[in-house]
Amino acid sequence: xxxxxxxxxxxxxxxxxxxxxxxxxxxxxxxxxxxxxxxxxxxxxxxxxxxxxxxxxxxxxxxxxxxxxxxxxxxxxxxxxxxxxxxxxxxxxxxxxxxxxxxxxxxxxxxxxxxxxxxxxxxxxxxxxxxxxxxxxxxxxxxxxxxxxxxxxxxxxxxxxxxxxxxxxxxxxxxxxxxxxxxxxxxxxxxxxxxxxxxxxxxxxxxxxxxxxxxxxxxxxxxxxxxxxxxxxxxxxxxxxxxxxxxxxxxxxxxxxxxxxxxxxxxxxxxxxxxxxxxxxxxxxxxxxxxxxxxxxxxxxxxxxxxxxxxxxxxxxxxxxxxxxxxxxxxxxxxxxxxxxxxxxxxxxxxxxxxxxxxxxxxxxxxxxxxxxxxxxxxxxxxxxxxxxxxxxxxxxxxxxxxxxxxxxxxxxxxxxxxxxxxxxxxxxxxxxxxxxxxxxxxxxxxxxxxxxxxxxxxxxxxxxxxxxxxxxxxxxxxxxxxxxxxxxxxxxxxxxxxxxxxxxxxxxxxxxxxxxxxxxxxxxxxxxxxxxxxxxxxxxxxxxxxxxxxxxxxxxxxxxxxxxxxxxxxxxxxxxxxxxxxxxxxxxxxxxxxxxxxxxxxxxxxxxxxxxxxxxxxxxxxxxxxxxxxxxxxxxxxxxxxxxx
Numbered sequence: 001x002x003x004x005x006x007x008x009x010x011x012x013x014x015x016x017x018x019x020x021x022x023x024x025x026x027x028x029x030x031x032x033x034x035x036x037x038x039x040x041x042x043x044x045x046x047x048x049x050x051x052x053x054x055x056x057x058x059x060x061x062x063x064x065x066x067x068x069x070x071x072x073x074x075x076x077x078x079x080x081x082x083x084x085x086x087x088x089x090x091x092x093x094x095x096x097x098x099x100x101x102x103x104x105x106x107x108x109x110x111x112x113x114x115x116x117x118x119x120x121x122x123x124x125x126x127x128x129x130x131x132x133x134x135x136x137x138x139x140x141x142x143x144x145x146x147x148x149x150x151x152x153x154x155x156x157x158x159x160x161x162x163x164x165x166x167x168x169x170x171x172x173x174x175x176x177x178x179x180x181x182x183x184x185x186x187x188x189x190x191x192x193x194x195x196x197x198x199x200x201x202x203x204x205x206x207x208x209x210x211x212x213x214x215x216x217x218x219x220x221x222x223x224x225x226x227x228x229x230x231x232x233x234x235x236x237x238x239x240x241x242x243x244x245x246x247x248x249x250x251x252x253x254x255x256x257x258x259x260x261x262x263x264x265x266x267x268x269x270x271x272x273x274x275x276x277x278x279x280x281x282x283x284x285x286x287x288x289x290x291x292x293x294x295x296x297x298x299x300x301x302x303x304x305x306x307x308x309x310x311x312x313x314x315x316x317x318x319x320x321x322x323x324x325x326x327x328x329x330x331x332x333x334x335x336x337x338x339x340x341x342x343x344x345x346x347x348x349x350x351x352x353x354x355x356x357x358x359x360x361x362x363x364x365x366x367x368x369x370x371x372x373x374x375x376x377x378x379x380x381x382x383x384x385x386x387x388x389x390x391x392x393x394x395x396x397x398x399x400x401x402x403x404x405x406x407x408x409x410x411x412x413x414x415x416x417x418x419x420x421x422x423x424x425x426x427x428x429x430x431x432x433x434x435x436x437x438x439x440x441x442x443x444x445x446x447x448x449x450x451x452x453x454x455x456x457x458x459x460x461x462x463x464x465x466x467x468x469x470x471x472x473x474x475x476x477x478x479x480x481x482x483x484x485x486x487x488x489x490x491x492x493x494x495x496x497x498x499x500x501x502x503x504x505x506x507x508x509x510x511x512x513x514x515x516x517x518x519x520x521x522x523x524x525x526x527x528x529x530x531x532x533x534x535x536x537x538x539x540x541x542x543x544x545x546x547x548x549x550x551x552x553x554x555x556x557x558x559x560x561x562x563x564x565x566x567x568x569x570x571x572x573x574x575x576x577x578x579x580x581x582x583x584x585x586x587x588x589x590x591x592x593x594x595x596x597x598x599x600x601x602x603x604x605x606x607x608x609x610x611x612x613x614x615x616x617x618x619x620x621x622x623x624x625x626x627x628x629x630x631x632x633x634x635x636x637x638x639x640x641x642x643x644x645x646x
Contacts, residue, residue: 054108165338356460389593390419391564424606488542
């Protein structure tokens, strides 16, 4: 099979996995918009009132000019006397009134446009912030199933579509609505005879819109779906660009991106053609309605039922309405596209979050998710405090799989780790070492069994003995983690050392002491030099730090956390000998008294541990002191995977 066909099939699978919406917008989407605007609902209603009054004031100039024209009519012309309100008005009076209405309308309309634009920008930003908040608490399985590009689309393209309309142009769309309402009122005031023709014109345009609505929605949503694969491919390729260049695979990257981008452009051109056809249909029905109105208007004037001023006003409005109606339905199309973005973000907003996780009490949207209770958090925080240097770990009959359609990665694990004990975990790739750590942190749901740290279980909605449940956040606070790929955050080194800074944390003096203990700088470095490094701007994923420096930062972070249990997941696999020596010494000196789980392929790093846990195919094969387990482990590995010369 050719690369193009494989890429095409991959793109189709990507799109098929995306959420596709049908029919009208769900009540939850409308509820999300209501909650977004709710904090400023009174101000929103006031601004809407200001806007419609402003538009009526501006459009009423046409009526005033019609009455002014009627004052010049003389019999036997088809004239009508202006309303009594304008009796005795001279030319100067009409000019002053027209100027006053124009000034008032301009001020009110500008007030509305600026106010509603700012208010809408704030409101849709709330949707974005809340979606980000919820996505950060989604289960790990969500990120396993969804490529990064697909998630990025929600926070880039979809949000841009929303903000492009709601962040400013929404005021223009609402003004068109005001124009339609105001013209309905003012046409009726000028000459009720033309109201049916106005409704005919509006009805024909609405009919064309409704006729095209299903295909317009489908094409816009398909365009949004086809944008995702290209973004996903580009994002994932950018992360591995070094490997792509090293193996000379640039052509694969560009060819597949071109294929995905061509698919998106093909859909975009198709959608553009449908939008053009939609606009032409609007022009056609408007021309028919306008012709009918002109013929009827001539007959009405001839019969004396409509004055010349009234006819001029009606035709002015109907002529203006041709442009307004077309603009309205074209804007309605963009509004539909923005609503599609709201719809797709609303899906993430309402997905179930990680079991046991809770939204902060400051969450602005009520979507049925559990919310933190400050009192419960305070009570939970007192449980398990003062656990001492180390904490026990108890695992009973643990079974776990990453998804229902995947095999079990842990099978019947029974393990008891004493406080202060150093346990090494060994095994071939895929034996379950990292899965055991993920179960310990409760990153994935446990199929069966229990996990306790310091005698406490994570509160993930499952039954636990009274007094033995900790909030998920507090439970994970009992565990410090140093991984083979250190997690670094965009920000200063200070922020990376204490990512919990918003909830308090260590002082700069304590940060410097932690960095000095792990020898982040040379032994003779002064406190001033360390203080300067605290301001160092760490780039995305810590790319301006070496692998060893990142591990040392994580080690310092671990020291500052001072958790009773420390997990080192192959922490020395990608560092230089000096950093490896520091990390190895840390397990022996820095974390003395702490309970340590050490996962490593290098047997030299685990010989000093108290016990060794040998995992194989998700099961415990052997558990005992290093002198008993390591020789057998090494000999079996050599037998099962013999060394062959190339």
